[in-house]
Amino acid sequence: MTILKNTARSIGFAALVAGMMTTTLANAADTIKVGILHSLSGTMAISETTLKDAMLMLIEEQNKKGGLLGQQLEAVVVDPASDWPLFAEKARELLDVHKVAAVFGNWTSVSRKSVLPVFAELNGILFYPVQYEGEESQRNVFYTGAAPNQQAIPAVDYLLANEEVERWVLAGTDYVYPRTTNKILEAYLKSKGVADEDIMINYTPFGHSDWQTIVSDIKAFGSEGKKTAVVSTINGDANVPFYKELGNQGISATDIPVVAFSVGEEELAGLDTEPLVGHLAAWNYFQSVDTEENATFIETWKAFTGDENRVTNDPMEAHYIGFNMWVKAVEKAGTTDVDTVIDEIVGVAVPNLSGGYSAMMPNHHITKPVLIGEIQADGQFEIVERTNGLVAGDAWSDYLPDSAKLISDWRKPLSCGNFNVETSTCGGKGS
Amino acid sequence: MQHLIRFLIALLIVPLLLTSVSAQTDPRSLINAMAVGNLKARAAQIEALAATGDAKAVPALQALSDGALYFRKSDKQVFIAQKSGKNFDLIDPLTAENIGSFPKGSVSKVKVNNSLRRLIRSVIGTLTLLSPDPQIRIAAAQTIFKTGDPESLEALDRALVQEKASNVRSAMELARASVILKSDSTDADKIAAITLIQKGDGREGLPLLNEFAAQSDGAVAAAANKAIGEIEKTIALLDIGQTVWYGISLGSVLLLAAIGLAVTFGVMGVINMAHGEMVMLGAYTTYVVQEIIRTGYPGLFDYSLALALPLAFLVSGSCGFVMERTIIRFLYGRPLETLLATWGVSLILQQTIRTIFGSTNKEVGNPTWMSGAYELGGLTLTANRLWIVVFALFVFAALFVVLKKTGFGLQMRAVTQNRKMASSMGIRTPWVDALTFALGSGIAGIAGVALSQIANVSPNLGQNYIIDSFMVVVFGGVGNLWGTLIGALTLGVANKFLEPFAGAVLAKILILVFIILFIQKRPRGLFALKGRAVEA
Numbered sequence: 001m002t003i004l005k006n007t008a009r010s011i012g013f014a015a016l017v018a019g020m021m022t023t024t025l026a027n028a029a030d031t032i033k034v035g036i037l038h039s040l041s042g043t044m045a046i047s048e049t050t051l052k053d054a055m056l057m058l059i060e061e062q063n064k065k066g067g068l069l070g071q072q073l074e075a076v077v078v079d080p081a082s083d084w085p086l087f088a089e090k091a092r093e094l095l096d097v098h099k100v101a102a103v104f105g106n107w108t109s110v111s112r113k114s115v116l117p118v119f120a121e122l123n124g125i126l127f128y129p130v131q132y133e134g135e136e137s138q139r140n141v142f143y144t145g146a147a148p149n150q151q152a153i154p155a156v157d158y159l160l161a162n163e164e165v166e167r168w169v170l171a172g173t174d175y176v177y178p179r180t181t182n183k184i185l186e187a188y189l190k191s192k193g194v195a196d197e198d199i200m201i202n203y204t205p206f207g208h209s210d211w212q213t214i215v216s217d218i219k220a221f222g223s224e225g226k227k228t229a230v231v232s233t234i235n236g237d238a239n240v241p242f243y244k245e246l247g248n249q250g251i252s253a254t255d256i257p258v259v260a261f262s263v264g265e266e267e268l269a270g271l272d273t274e275p276l277v278g279h280l281a282a283w284n285y286f287q288s289v290d291t292e293e294n295a296t297f298i299e300t301w302k303a304f305t306g307d308e309n310r311v312t313n314d315p316m317e318a319h320y321i322g323f324n325m326w327v328k329a330v331e332k333a334g335t336t337d338v339d340t341v342i343d344e345i346v347g348v349a350v351p352n353l354s355g356g357y358s359a360m361m362p363n364h365h366i367t368k369p370v371l372i373g374e375i376q377a378d379g380q381f382e383i384v385e386r387t388n389g390l391v392a393g394d395a396w397s398d399y400l401p402d403s404a405k406l407i408s409d410w411r412k413p414l415s416c417g418n419f420n421v422e423t424s425t426c427g428g429k430g431s
Numbered sequence: 432m433q434h435l436i437r438f439l440i441a442l443l444i445v446p447l448l449l450t451s452v453s454a455q456t457d458p459r460s461l462i463n464a465m466a467v468g469n470l471k472a473r474a475a476q477i478e479a480l481a482a483t484g485d486a487k488a489v490p491a492l493q494a495l496s497d498g499a500l501y502f503r504k505s506d507k508q509v510f511i512a513q514k515s516g517k518n519f520d521l522i523d524p525l526t527a528e529n530i531g532s533f534p535k536g537s538v539s540k541v542k543v544n545n546s547l548r549r550l551i552r553s554v555i556g557t558l559t560l561l562s563p564d565p566q567i568r569i570a571a572a573q574t575i576f577k578t579g580d581p582e583s584l585e586a587l588d589r590a591l592v593q594e595k596a597s598n599v600r601s602a603m604e605l606a607r608a609s610v611i612l613k614s615d616s617t618d619a620d621k622i623a624a625i626t627l628i629q630k631g632d633g634r635e636g637l638p639l640l641n642e643f644a645a646q647s648d649g650a651v652a653a654a655a656n657k658a659i660g661e662i663e664k665t666i667a668l669l670d671i672g673q674t675v676w677y678g679i680s681l682g683s684v685l686l687l688a689a690i691g692l693a694v695t696f697g698v699m700g701v702i703n704m705a706h707g708e709m710v711m712l713g714a715y716t717t718y719v720v721q722e723i724i725r726t727g728y729p730g731l732f733d734y735s736l737a738l739a740l741p742l743a744f745l746v747s748g749s750c751g752f753v754m755e756r757t758i759i760r761f762l763y764g765r766p767l768e769t770l771l772a773t774w775g776v777s778l779i780l781q782q783t784i785r786t787i788f789g790s791t792n793k794e795v796g797n798p799t800w801m802s803g804a805y806e807l808g809g810l811t812l813t814a815n816r817l818w819i820v821v822f823a824l825f826v827f828a829a830l831f832v833v834l835k836k837t838g839f840g841l842q843m844r845a846v847t848q849n850r851k852m853a854s855s856m857g858i859r860t861p862w863v864d865a866l867t868f869a870l871g872s873g874i875a876g877i878a879g880v881a882l883s884q885i886a887n888v889s890p891n892l893g894q895n896y897i898i899d900s901f902m903v904v905v906f907g908g909v910g911n912l913w914g915t916l917i918g919a920l921t922l923g924v925a926n927k928f929l930e931p932f933a934g935a936v937l938a939k940i941l942i943l944v945f946i947i948l949f950i951q952k953r954p955r956g957l958f959a960l961k962g963r964a965v966e967a
C-alpha cells in the first residue's frame with residue numbers, strides 16, 4: 001500500500017518536474033551534474049566521507065582538464081546519514097530533482113539493496129565502489145569494487161599455498177556481506193578437501209567491542225597442532241578492539257595470521273599497528289603500490305585535502321576507475337544519455353593505479369589485479385603476493401550450487417543479469 | 432617433507448653462492464646476498480646464514496624479521512636501518528657501527544613475510560641458546576619448544592651440558608622434549624618427553640601433542656592421547672575461571688560506562704541521552720593529552736593516562752555543568768522533553784567533535800604497563816583489562832565515599848530524598864543539582880579515559896555504550912549505587928557464560944529478553960529504593 005502511495009506521489013512529482021523542465025532546460029545545459037551518495041554522518045561516515053572527498057577531487061581534476069563534452073561537471077552531494085531507507089529517498093532526489101547524469105555512492109550492501117529499485121525505476125546509473133558479496137548484477141549498476149572471486153578466494157589461495165593453513169576460522173560481522181562471503185568460502189574450502197571440524201564460523205554484532213571470549217576461542221581452536229588462520233569479514237569499528245585483543249593475548253601473525261577483507265589504510269589509521277605486523281589484507285589496491293599513476297594520485301589527494309597524513313585506499317581507487325570509465329564512455333557516446341552510456345561503457349578500459357588497465361565486463365563488474373599485503377609498523381601494507389594478470393569479477397559465484405548455473409551479460413541481445421544456462425531463461429536467483 | 436624441500440633448496444643455492452662469492456661461509460657476504468632475490472629465494476639465504484652457526488648473524492636476522500633490514504641501492508650492501516627524521520641511519524649488522532645517514536630514496540627494504548618470520552624465529556632460537564643473558568636463553572628455548580626443529584637437538588644438548596640456572600634448564604628440557612617428539616628417537620625417549628611436556632606447560636604443549644598423536648601409532652600414540660586427556664581436563668577447569676574473569680572484565684566496562692549515569696539518572700532522575708558523549712569527551716581528552724605528550728615530552732608517555740584523568744573529569748564535568756544550567760534545569764519533571772533535549776545535545780556534541788577532529792578513529796596508545804598479559808596459574812589476564820577492573824572498582828569506591836562521607840554528598844542525598852525539606856533547611860537546591868550533574872558527567876569523562884584503551888576513539892564512541900549503561904542502571908535499581916555494581920557484574924558474567932553456547936549476537940539478545948522479563952517482575956530493579964523518595 002505504501003509502495004503504491006509512494007509511486008503515485010512520485011508520478012505526480014515527476015509530472016510537476018516535467019512541467020518545470022522547459023524553464024530549467026537552458027540552465028541545465030551549462031553543466032553536467034554528477035551525484036555523490038555517501039553518508040556524511042552516522043556510523044558509516046568514518047569510511048564514506050573519504051569517498052565523497054575523493055569524488056570531489058576527481059571532478060575538480062576533470063574540470064581542470066576542460067570538463068566533459070565541453071561542459072563543466074558539477075557535483076551534487078547529498079547526505080543519506082547512514083540510514084538505509086534514506087539512501088533510497090536521496091537517490092530519488094538526485095535522479096528526479098537534480099537530474100544527475102550518474103551517481104557514485106553507497107558503501108554497505110544493505111544501502112545498495114535499498115537504492116536498486118530507485119535506479120531501475122528512474123533509469124539512472126550507479127557506480128558502487130566497495131568490495132561486496134556478489135550474487136547480483138543489475139542493468140543500472142556498475143560494480144567497481146571486488147566480487148568474492150577478486151578478493152576472498154585469492155586470499156584463501158594465498159594462505160593455502162604460502163602458509164599451508166589447514167584450519168580456518170571465518171569470523172564476521174552479522175550481516176549480508178560476511179554471511180554470503182563465508183557461505184562461498186565454506187563451499188570453496190570444502191571443495192579443497194577441508195573437513196567440517198576444521199572450519200569454525202563466528203558472527204558478532206556491529207560495533208562488537210568485547211572480544212575476549214572469541215579471541216581465546218580462536219586461540220584454543222588454533223592449538224590443535226594444525227596451522228590455523230582467521231579469515232575476517234569483520235566490518236567497521238569492531239576491528240580495532242579485535243586486533244587489540246589479538247595483540248594483548250599474544251597471538252602474533254606468525255602463529256595465527258588474520259587475513260581481512262575490510263581493513264585498509266583508513267582503518268589502520270586509528271590503530272597502533274606495532275603488534276599487528278604480518279597480519280594480512282587482500283585488496284585490489286594498496287597505497288604502497290609502486291607505480292607512477294599511484295604516486296601522482298597520492299600527491300593530488302594530499303594537495304586536495306591539504307593534509308600530509310591522509311591515506312588512500314581501495315574503494316577510492318574503485319571510484320577513480322569508475323569515474324574515468326564513465327568519462328570515457330560519455331566521450332565515446334557523445335552524450336550523457338543513460339541508455340547509450342550503459343551500452344557504450346561495456347568494454348571500456350582505463351588505467352588503474354596498480355600499473356595496468358581495468359576493463360568493464362558485460363556483467364557490469366570490472367577486471368582488477370588481486371594484491372595480498374602484510375600490515376607494517378607504519379600502518380601501510382607491504383605487498384607480498386600479486387595475481388598474474390587481471391581477475392574478472394564474477395557476479396554469480398561458481399561455488400554456490402544455485403548460482404553456478406547463472407551468468408550475466410548486459411550486451412544485446414541477451415541483456416540479462418541472471419541468465420540460467422541450464423534452462424536457457426532469463427530470471428534466476430535475485431530477480 | 433619440509434626438510435626435503437629445504438635440502439633441495441640448499442642444494443640449488445649452494446652452487447649459486449659458490450660461483451658468486453668465494454667464501455660462502457663469511458656472514459657479511461651471506462647478509463649482503465639478501466639484497467637480491469625474491470621472497471622464495473630468501474628462505475634459502477636465511478638457512479645459509481643460520482648454517483654458519485655464528486651468533487653474530489642474529490642482529491641481522493632479527494632486523495630482517497622486524498622489517499628494519501635495508502640495502503643501499505648503489506652497491507647492494509645490506510644494513511640495519513634506523514629512522515632518523517626523513518633519513519635512515521645505516522648500521523653495520525655485524526659490527527654495530529653507524530656508517531652514517533642516508534636519504535630514504537637511496538635505500539630499499541629487504542622484503543619479508545610471515546613464513547620467513549617463522550623461519551627466522553626458529554633459527555634465532557638455535558643461535559642464541561648460548562647467549563650470556565639468561566632471559567634470551569629462555570626465549571630461545573621457548574621458540575625451539577614451539578617450532579620443535581629437529582636440527583636444534585645438537586645445539587640444545589650442548590647448551591644443556593653447561594647450563595647452570597635451573598629455570599633456563601627446565602625451559603631447555605621442555606624444548607628438548609618437543610624436539611624429540613619430532614625426531615626419530617626411540618619410543619621410550621618419546622614417552623619420557625610426553626610426560627615432561629604434560630607436566631611442563633599444558634596449554635602450550637597441547638598443539639605439539641595433538642600433532643604428534645595424529646602422526647604416530649602404538650604405545651607412543653596412546654601415551655600422547657592420555658596426556659592430551661589430562662591436559663584437557665585441567666584446561667576445562669581453567670576455562671571456567673577464565674570465563675568468570677572475562678565476565679568480570681566486561682562487567683567492569685559496563686560499570687564504568689554506567690556509574691556516571693547512576694548519578695545523573697539514578698540519583699537525579701534525569702534521562703540523559705548525552706551521557707555517552709560525556710564518555711566520548713573523556714576519550715578525546717586522552718587523545719589530545721597523548722598528542723601533546725607525543726610531540727613535546729615523549730618521555731612522559733607512560734604517565735599520559737594519569738594526566739588525562741583530572742583533565743577529562745574537568746572537561747566532561749564542566750560540559751555537564753553548562754548543560755544543566757542552560758537546558759536541563761528548565762525541564763525538571765518533564766522526562767520526555769529532557770530525553771529529546773539531551774538527545775539533541777548528544778548529536779551536537781558528536782558533530783562538533785567530528786568537525787574538529789574528523790570522522791576517522793583516533794589512535795590512543797597503550798602505555799607499556801597496560802600492554803601484554805599476565806599469566807596467573809594458567810589463566811591469561813590481559814594487562815589493560817586487569818587495570819580497567821581495578822580502576823572501575825576504585826572509581827566506584829571513590830564515588831561511594833563522596834556520596835556517603837562528604838558534606839556535598841549529604842546535601843545531594845538530602846535533595847534527592849526530599850527537595851522541599853532540604854530547601855527549607857537552607858540547602859541551595861539548584862546549585863546542588865548543577866554540581867551533582869557535573870559530578871555524574873565528570874565520572875563519565877574519566878570512564879572515557881579508561882575506555883579509550885579498549886575501544887575506538889571516534890565520534891560514535893558514546894552511542895555504543897549508552898544503551899548498555901541504561902540497561903545496567905535500570906537492572907540494578909534506579910538510585911542505588913550498589914545496584915549498579917551488582918547489576919554490571921551480573922550482566923557481564925551472564926553474557927560471557929552465554930556467549931560460547933549462543934554466540935555473541937544471540938547472547939546479547941538473550942540478556943535483553945532477560946532484563947525485560949526481570950523488569951516485569953521487579954519494576955524497580957534489583958535493589959529498589961524504599962521510602963518517601965519512591966513516591967515523589
